[in-house]
Amino acid sequence: MNEARAVPARPAIGGWPLRHPAWCVGALCLAAAALSLDALAARLPPALWIRATLSPDLADMRQVVVRESFLPRLVVSLLCGAALGLAGTIFQHVLRNPLASSTTLGVSAGAKVALAVVGLWLPALLEEGGEWVALAGSTAAFLLVLGIASNRGLAPLSVVLAGMAVSFAASTGAAALMLFNEHYLTGLFLWGGGSLSQQDWSAVLFLAPRLAAAALLAGLMIRPLSLMGLGDVQARSLGLGLGWARLVLLATAVTVAASVVSAVGVIGFVDLAAPTLVGLLGARRLQDRLVWAPLAGAALLWLTDQLVLRWSGIYGEMVPTGAVTALLGAPLLLFLLPRLAVAAAPPRGALTPPARAARRPWTLTGTFAAIAVLALAAALAVGRGPDGVTVSGPSDIAALLPWRAPRLAAAFAAGAMLAAAGVLMQRLTANAMASPEVLGISTGAALGLLALLLLVPGAGRAITVPAGAAGAFLALAAILSLARSSAFSPERVLIAGIALGAFFDALVVALMAAGDPRAQMLLNWLVGSTYRVSATDAFATAGIAAGLLATLPLLARWLDILPLGAGTARALGVSLGASRLAVLLFAAVATATATLVIGPLSFVGLVSPHLARLAGLARGLPQAVGAALIGGTVMAEADWLGRMLSSTSAMPAGLMAALVGTPCLLWLLRRR
Amino acid sequence: MLPMSACSRRGDRVVPRLLPAFAGLLLLAAAALPAAGQDAAPRARRIVALDWGLAETLIALGIPPIGVPETRSYADWVVAPPLPAGVAEVGLRLEPNPEILQQLAPDLILTIAEHEAIRPLLARIAPTLALPIYGPEGRPYDRAVAATGRLARLTGREAQGEALIATAETVMARARARFAGSGDGRSVYVVSFLDGRHVRVYGKGGLFQDVLDRLGLRNAWQGETNGWGFATIGIERLADDPDASLIVLEPLPHDAQRTFRGSRLWRNLPFVRAGRVHRLPPVLMFGTLPAAVRFAELLTATLLGEAPHE
Known part of the structure; x- marks a missing residue:
């Protein structure tokens, strides 16, 4: 019964030869x-x-x-x-x-x-x-x-x-x-x-x-x-x-x-x-x-x-x-x-159990915030030049801030948004493996940006965020409508995400192989380089992140109720349509903004919610805030680590986050 | 909050730190260029070239760049003119390290079309100048001549600039005469191997095309090319012109060797059957005048034998 089954489940109807693969192959x-x-x-x-x-x-x-x-x-x-x-x-x-x-x-x-x-x-x-x-x-x-x-x-x-x-x-x-x-x-x-x-x-x-x-x-x-x-x-x-x-x-x-x-x-x-x-x-x-x-x-x-x-x-x-x-x-x-x-029953509700629910979740969140501040300060002060690792005192940092601050701020904001979107997606679908990256939402944003790059040459940054958000929202809507019939069966949602990701990869490979000069730029962005982030970009990204995260308390009740299933939610008087739409919009905008900065690769949105949960943040709002802080810190440190690896060329933040995040993910998978 | 305090602090520090640098620059200029000293216009001395082609032009002008990206690869792909010792590595071509650039304190950063997106960032370090040689407009040789003139004026090396342009013309003319004298109207494919099965073939819009035109040679590849003047094709498409020679640019990827030994199609390509395959040491395919001269000289020497020494 575990075997893959194709629909229709009935055997081929006799006398209807078109059902035979020979016709198609022929x-x-x-x-x-x-x-x-x-x-x-x-x-x-x-x-x-x-x-x-x-x-x-x-x-x-x-x-x-x-x-x-x-x-x-x-x-x-x-x-x-x-x-x-x-x-x-x-x-x-x-x-x-x-x-x-x-x-x-x-x-x-x-x-x-x-x-x-x-x-x-x-x-x-x-x-x-x-x-x-x-x-x-x-x-x-x-x-x-x-x-x-x-x-x-x-x-x-x-x-x-x-x-x-x-x-x-x-x-x-x-x-x-x-x-x-x-x-x-x-x-x-x-x-x-x-x-x-x-x-x-x-x-x-x-x-x-x-x-x-x-x-x-x-x-x-x-x-x-x-x-x-x-x-x-x-x-x-x-x-x-x-x-x-x-x-x-x-x-x-x-x-x-x-x-x-x-x-x-x-x-x-x-x-x-x-x-x-x-x-x-x-x-x-x-x-x-x-x-x-x-x-x-x-x-x-x-x-x-x-x-x-x-x-x-x-x-x-x-x-x-x-x-x-x-x-x-x-x-x-x-x-x-x-x-x-897919005959196998989906492992629903398999969210990581908190190791031990924290008694004071907000104190814990505060600790995360303190760690984030320390990490950011360290990343600002420590760099690597041709002569080795340098630690800049408060007086020397001034000259370096214009280079280091925007990319750190943008990376932090992007990581935080992806992580918050991850919490929302996992709670909405009651699927432990949901996240902007896995569900192909990042890819959707990337496709939106790619379409813009190819169709509207020289498009300003002002329309890149809407284009990315539109792509992300379309991807999200498509995937969710595909998945709805199967009640968010993880298999279907996942395979859709995989298909989208492969589609995007193929486009990039085709562009690269054809020697399109835009391909190299695309590659730089694809691997999540924060190189091009200007102070304005950083402010904009941080502003959007702050605005979005500020709306989290409004979603708090839904975040706790939605994972309990549609029936429970309805019984508790939650409007399913409105709550889902709000959560989806949040996820789409957050993902698109973040993808714009650090590209579609990184598992921050998948891993951070689990880390927050493992640390003991069980309820929706503290988990979302904690995950955002963790995701931001991880991303900012990835950016910093990328700078530290080589004295001349920085390894892109998205790539570093993926290199760090993937083992984390593998460990989570192994542990599940 | 932070950036504002950063600005004010930076303002305090920049002036005292730059004073000795200015003084040094003045001394240097006075020592190096007594003849040009009377020209009051500020001249670029400390130049970072984010493109290898522009870097080789600067070297040929006798005022090498102080910083170049991907210096390790430069040695493999450009070879000559070599980077002088002490040229700083500034990181990746498309993402040069701003902290290193700032430390180098250049007075000019040279860019090409691919850098347009990061020019605002670079402009915070030093004035930038975009000198694109390649693009949909084509004619890289002419644009390289124009860029040489522009750089020569900017650096106060007009004489060297004119000499470089004149040398290039002489080399082209001499090579053209030798080819005309040898009597055969040759056609050549110029390729770089990407792997055992694919090559980049250089054509319309590329530097090598312009050089071939000046040498009176026919490019056997008449197909479409991209903005950098090449097309990526399987080697079976090199069969259209039965009389062509094949010019293979080094470095070669490892599996090209296997193709040379074993592939039956390769062995039956007209230029292989006729023994008209020539390997050329690396020449920067996206270069400027020094690359054009190097290509013309290597090509002439390979196809016609060494020139009698003048």
């Missing part, structure tokens, strides 16, 4: 084939096709290009698609998790960051051992994810959350490397985007045997695999200890996914979309899914890649196929979401 293939033939005809007259394929005239470059670039690219797209479809099916089945995939399990990101690190410091190793580096990275990330989620019995939500957090940490690390080694790692971005361009058959020869072996293995394991769907107890009663089977299968899936990553880069979402798609189209038995998911994956990637080829032919620009699959995959996923039923 249609995709037909479209891809038409595009391919057209593209081929543009490259080489049809009369030479057979000759070019079998024994090309090496002096005729058209034939060589078809034989050594066009055809292998086509085959690689098929192989990668099939490999990802297979890996996704295995992940989803073995982990009994409809959201599992190499993207959501951190497998791709692990490989990516491993290759980046090795490429930067041990490039010689990559020349022959790239595959092993990728595999080591993937495996490490995957084991970390399993390790974190294991104490919750690998519950789907925990696994995906851990996977997302690990992915996030890995991508953040890669972004930091990229930022400081822009000149050396341009290739990494192309590869990270998953370009399928080929110049020989080596990737085919590399992938084909691995895929064949994995497929064979999966075929042999159909029986134990099917039993796995029954659950451990039943399987064991049928005489099968499933530990080894799981291990073998997961190792297979990780290896296949890592091979794809090391061969062509990160191809997002195909391994999530393909199994989900065939499941929805009626392939419900495992053996059906094992056949149809790879086929659907192959067809999807083939079609996408042919579209990319055609498109880049027009614009003469490089757009990595993997970025496009993520761009197409995210909306697809959002579309599929309401049709996807």
Whole structure:
């Protein structure tokens, strides 16, 4: 019963053949084939096709290009698609998790960051051992994810959350490397985007045997695999200890996914979309899914890649196929979401229990405030110059204040707003993992800003906040309306957030790879650099933060009542619509303002509410205020730490907060 | 509250601290430039160049910048002219460290288009001057000439500026004559490898295009380029011109080597089959006149052999 179920739950109606995945896969293939033939005809007259394929005239470059670039690219797209479809099916089945995939399990990101690190410091190793580096990275990330989620019995939500957090940490690390080694790692971005361009058959020869072996293995394991769907107890009663089977299968899936990553880069979402798609189209038995998911994956990637080829032919620009699959995959996923039923009961109301409810919450909050003041003062006074760490006395600080004060103030205000928004979201949805970052609200704000950047060049800062807030509010509204039918089931809300995040990442990667000059600026903002914060910006941010936080007491009653559920709230005379709208507006404005300053990356909004709660702040208002103080302090110190790491170039605050916040999050997840 | 008190305190301190600096500057100017001493206009002496291209122009003018971003990478990607010892590292290209800049106390900060967003911040440290060489308008060579003239006037090095511009023209003319004398109307692709499968190919709007035009060579890449004058493509698209040579700029990423050895497409590209692949030491692709001269000289030497020494 734990297995992923697709809606409609009824078996396919006999006599309605359209329900069969073959129709969909066939249609995709037909479209891809038409595009391919057209593209081929543009490259080489049809009369030479057979000759070019079998024994090309090496002096005729058209034939060589078809034989050594066009055809292998086509085959690689098929192989990668099939490999990802297979890996996704295995992940989803073995982990009994409809959201599992190499993207959501951190497998791709692990490989990516491993290759980046090795490429930067041990490039010689990559020349022959790239595959092993990728595999080591993937495996490490995957084991970390399993390790974190294991104490919750690998519950789907925990696994995906851990996977997302690990992915996030890995991508953040890669972004930091990229930022400081822009000149050396341009290739990494192309590869990270998953370009399928080929110049020989080596990737085919590399992938084909691995895929064949994995497929064979999966075929042999159909029986134990099917039993796995029954659950451990039943399987064991049928005489099968499933530990080894799981291990073998997961190792297979990780290896296949890592091979794809090391061969062509990160191809997002195909391994999530393909199994989900065939499941929805009626392939419900495992053996059906094992056949149809790879086929659907192959067809999807083939079609996408042919579209990319055609498109880049027009614009003469490089757009990595993997970025496009993520761009197409995210909306697809959002579309599929309401049709996807998750059988496992959501762990509702699993808020972190306060270790010991504080007897005097306001004294505790005051302590946090005092710590915040001390931390800010220290961050103002201590810096690092070319000659080492400097501690400035009151007289020297004056010259440095214009540089240090605005960014600290903005970082503090942004952190405080995210943390308060996090408390509100967690209380509104009664979901311990809700937060502006996880729910994709930050991403929504980022998308709003990106749209503004692309559509209205030279837009002033005055309209950036409304644009960001509009994006955040739209994202929030979309996600909540998606989630409403399932009463804020964490799975759905999360997957929507993941999809939005991936969509945004894909956009950024596509811009970077196309060499858009705005991309570098975008990257700086994406990693949460407070560099551009002027005194005016800082005042504005701090002002908005102060204004918002001042309205918190008005929300205090709702914050205590909303988590008790709609029924209780109504019985206590709370207007659900009005209270929800107020809370949502608060969260949207706070998130947008904060995102503008420190970018969409950071787990401050997720972690701070838990820290406040753990410290003993149980009721709504003290928790919100305490979390805001913690979030502000964390963000300000992250900014300071970023300045202290290097004597010349500051590590962006958002990045630092993510690097600090992610381990915190992993610890929270492990502890839950 | 804090910023206000900061301002007043700062005001007290700035003047006494700057006095010795002014005195030093005057002495320095008097010692270094006796000939130009009569010109009363204030001249930039302590310049921070936030763009490597502008930095190399300053070095060529004989008045090296006091601060440059990402000095470590400069050595790998620009190579010549080398940064003189003692040039301060000021941080990232797009996010130079303001505290270091303030300590350096420059009297001019040179920026390019990408710095527009941070110019108000930089202006609090020193006057800024934007000298964009690259952009949608193209013609970087002409703009580099204009920037050289402007910088020469600003620093009181008009003679050196004119010499630099003249040298560049001479190098171009001499190279053009040599290519014309060699008789073949060549075409070249100029690329940097990004990984084993992709290159940046330089074209319209880039410095190398302008140099090729001056040398009478044809750029084999006639496709679209971005504002910096390059396009990112897979190497299979380098097959359009069967007569072209390939100029590969170093540094090369590690997996380019594997492509050179193993890839069948690579081995069958016309310029590889004909042995017309040439590696060039690093040249700043987003550079100014020194980069143009360096590129023209390296290209001529590579394609036609060393020039007879004049």
